[in-house]
Amino acid sequence: MTWETIIGLEIHAQLNTESKIFCGCATRFGDEPNSNTCPTCLGLPGALPVLNRSVVELGARAALALGLQINKTSIFARKNYFYPDLPKGYQISQFDQPFSANGELEIMTAERDDAGHPLEWLPKKIQITRLHLEEDAGKNVHEGLPDVDRYSYIDLNRAGVPLAEIVTEPDFRSSWEAYDYVNHVRRSLQWVGASEADMEKGNLRCEANVSVRRVGDDKFGTKVELKNLNSVRFMQRAIEFEVARHIKTLEAGGRINQETRLWDEKAAQTRVMRSKEEAHDYRYFPEPDLPPLEVTQEFINRVRGEMPELPEDRRKRFMTNYGLPFGDASQLISDRALADYYEKAAEASGNPRGAANWIRTELLRELEVANLSAAESPVAAEELGALVRLIDEEKISGKQGKDVLVEMFKTGKTAQTIIEEQGLVQVSDTGEIDQLIDSVIAANPGELASYRSGKETLLGFFVGQVIKASKGKANPKVVNERLRAKLQG
Numbered sequence: 001m002t003w004e005t006i007i008g009l010e011i012h013a014q015l016n017t018e019s020k021i022f023c024g025c026a027t028r029f030g031d032e033p034n035s036n037t038c039p040t041c042l043g044l045p046g047a048l049p050v051l052n053r054s055v056v057e058l059g060a061r062a063a064l065a066l067g068l069q070i071n072k073t074s075i076f077a078r079k080n081y082f083y084p085d086l087p088k089g090y091q092i093s094q095f096d097q098p099f100s101a102n103g104e105l106e107i108m109t110a111e112r113d114d115a116g117h118p119l120e121w122l123p124k125k126i127q128i129t130r131l132h133l134e135e136d137a138g139k140n141v142h143e144g145l146p147d148v149d150r151y152s153y154i155d156l157n158r159a160g161v162p163l164a165e166i167v168t169e170p171d172f173r174s175s176w177e178a179y180d181y182v183n184h185v186r187r188s189l190q191w192v193g194a195s196e197a198d199m200e201k202g203n204l205r206c207e208a209n210v211s212v213r214r215v216g217d218d219k220f221g222t223k224v225e226l227k228n229l230n231s232v233r234f235m236q237r238a239i240e241f242e243v244a245r246h247i248k249t250l251e252a253g254g255r256i257n258q259e260t261r262l263w264d265e266k267a268a269q270t271r272v273m274r275s276k277e278e279a280h281d282y283r284y285f286p287e288p289d290l291p292p293l294e295v296t297q298e299f300i301n302r303v304r305g306e307m308p309e310l311p312e313d314r315r316k317r318f319m320t321n322y323g324l325p326f327g328d329a330s331q332l333i334s335d336r337a338l339a340d341y342y343e344k345a346a347e348a349s350g351n352p353r354g355a356a357n358w359i360r361t362e363l364l365r366e367l368e369v370a371n372l373s374a375a376e377s378p379v380a381a382e383e384l385g386a387l388v389r390l391i392d393e394e395k396i397s398g399k400q401g402k403d404v405l406v407e408m409f410k411t412g413k414t415a416q417t418i419i420e421e422q423g424l425v426q427v428s429d430t431g432e433i434d435q436l437i438d439s440v441i442a443a444n445p446g447e448l449a450s451y452r453s454g455k456e457t458l459l460g461f462f463v464g465q466v467i468k469a470s471k472g473k474a475n476p477k478v479v480n481e482r483l484r485a486k487l488q489g
Helices: 053-065 175-191 232-251 297-306 311-322 326-332 336-349 352-370 381-392 398-411 415-422 430-443 445-452 456-469 476-488
Strands: 003-014 076-080 090-094 100-109 122-135 139-145 148-155 162-168 204-214 224-229 259-264 269-275
Touching: 003 175, 003 232, 053 100, 053 122, 053 162, 053 175, 053 297, 090 122, 100 175, 162 175, 175 204, 175 232, 175 311, 204 232, 224 232, 224 269, 232 259, 232 269, 311 326, 311 336, 311 352, 326 336, 326 352, 336 352, 336 381, 352 381, 352 398, 381 398, 381 415, 398 415, 430 456, 430 476, 445 456, 445 476, 456 476
Parallel strands: 224 259
Antiparallel strands: 003 162, 003 204, 076 090, 100 122, 122 162, 139 148, 204 224, 259 269
16 A cells, blocks of 8 residues: 655744844854843843844845745734743744745755665745744753753753744655755755854754655644754654654554654654644734834835845756756755856856866865865865866866866965966977877887787877876877877878
8 A cells, every 4th residue: 555745844944143033142153051141031020022123134035035925014922831941931933924924935856766866856846834033942951861960951042043934834745855845945045144054053943744644545644743853864864764654553553643753863763752642722922012023015125136046046047058967057056155156167267067067076075175165265266267268278188187276275376376386288289299109109019019900998008108208298189199190100
């Protein structure tokens, strides 16, 4: 019997502001615990919230980047629940009148083989129910072993940090669709400057609601909520495990309990966090200390006008204007700084495909080893483009170019400077190359006889000997052409 997977996602993205949503405390990650707090984010009596305008600006950027409609009026509400890291006993969030809603986002997604390689990329439309603004809670910190010197602490530096909560419809039918969607959202938020979206720092967190049903059924199965998924890959693995667990349980005649589960990466399985038989009653009501949030069409138009070209639009343009295949264009738009770098290099080189190849292979390898981003590259985009142009003009060989790029990365010098300093100008003069070829042929009469007897694989031997004799300076293309003519004699 076949089963259909049903997945809905919730993403909590920390907006990239310097101060919290309702007070002036810093949002810096990694500061001393409880050092960035004040009466407002500590929930002390009499402290009143004041909305941070930057939160609205960045929330609008996020909403527009994800295809949502911004509502002219939205209402902040109190979401009441008790938890140790929520000192007020409620969270200021939004409920029935969110900041933005009714979004449709097209993503590119693909199933993977056993090694995780994409099989075929296809477009898929995802309905985003809402993006609303809210404050984050604090953080519980636990240390020690259970029942043995176990201590728990509360760090309220994160309390009051602004969040955009992004909620989808249950539109995903595989773990890889969910994986590609979260990566799309992360990149979009980073691209427009709305959020750092760094899961390792906890400023982007994901929750998945997972259920299965028999193919053809209209009714959803009992869902399980997967929480605290701190990497996209962990999320994908957790969903895969949970789907398999659901199917195995149901086919054995069991039932799925509605509950919240955590992913244990070491054990490669989910485990129960708490049961959730019925929806919790948060007793939402309008926040009495904040007026309705009103935004004008002029504000929305201004934010939209300040938005950069979105990554998917840029990918399509790279494919159309520069003739890049889908995979190459997708890699180059994985980061906005990298996409900017590529465009500059492509223009400087006059060879967009060549520039793309050098960036994707040689430059990205050097950046990864040095743990640097494209924005931090010691090789300027224009200089990499100049290197590609020198290779295309056959001033140096491709092999020499790789060595030159490594030296550029180490020293920050230009390609032309390094070529001149090391005397790397490629020899293309046929007269000079013919002399080298004649001397190599004369020194290897046995190989010459074997070649002329039909062992044409020896061409590579002769090419190597000529390049070696030229100390790597001979143009390989010219060497091949002249060698063939002389060897055929």
